[in-house]
Amino acid sequence: MAQHNELGVLGEKLAAAHLQNKGYDILEQNYTFQKAEVDIIAQHNNMVICVEVKTRNSDFFGDPQEFVTASKIKLLVKAMDAYMTENAIDLECRFDIVAVLKNKNQEVITHYEDAFYHF
Numbered sequence: 001m002a003q004h005n006e007l008g009v010l011g012e013k014l015a016a017a018h019l020q021n022k023g024y025d026i027l028e029q030n031y032t033f034q035k036a037e038v039d040i041i042a043q044h045n046n047m048v049i050c051v052e053v054k055t056r057n058s059d060f061f062g063d064p065q066e067f068v069t070a071s072k073i074k075l076l077v078k079a080m081d082a083y084m085t086e087n088a089i090d091l092e093c094r095f096d097i098v099a100v101l102k103n104k105n106q107e108v109i110t111h112y113e114d115a116f117y118h119f
Helices: 003-021 070-086
Strands: 025-033 036-044 047-056 092-102 107-112
Touching: 003 025, 003 036, 003 047, 003 092, 003 107, 025 070, 036 070, 047 070, 070 092
Parallel strands: 047 092
Antiparallel strands: 025 036, 036 047, 092 107
């Protein structure tokens, strides 16, 4: 596996553990619908949360959360609509970003709630 892929997998594991420590229940990881992949689907306080995880080993080119594009947001919204329908879930859905900055000198996990879309 390429080093950047390994970093992404590690970032998703760290993000899931971080969310669980905050009391979130992880419902699914790496849910795919058509061209979209949702990194983490969780439930917390009677709400379903779509979590996009962005992992970087440096913030030289910007913060990880800055790399969530408008097209990615559209795909995530479509995927979550399908997930909610497939599972007959009638709860509010929120979209979060967990930014993971991980290298040999630091590990910083930042959770941005209601980061880009709310329905």
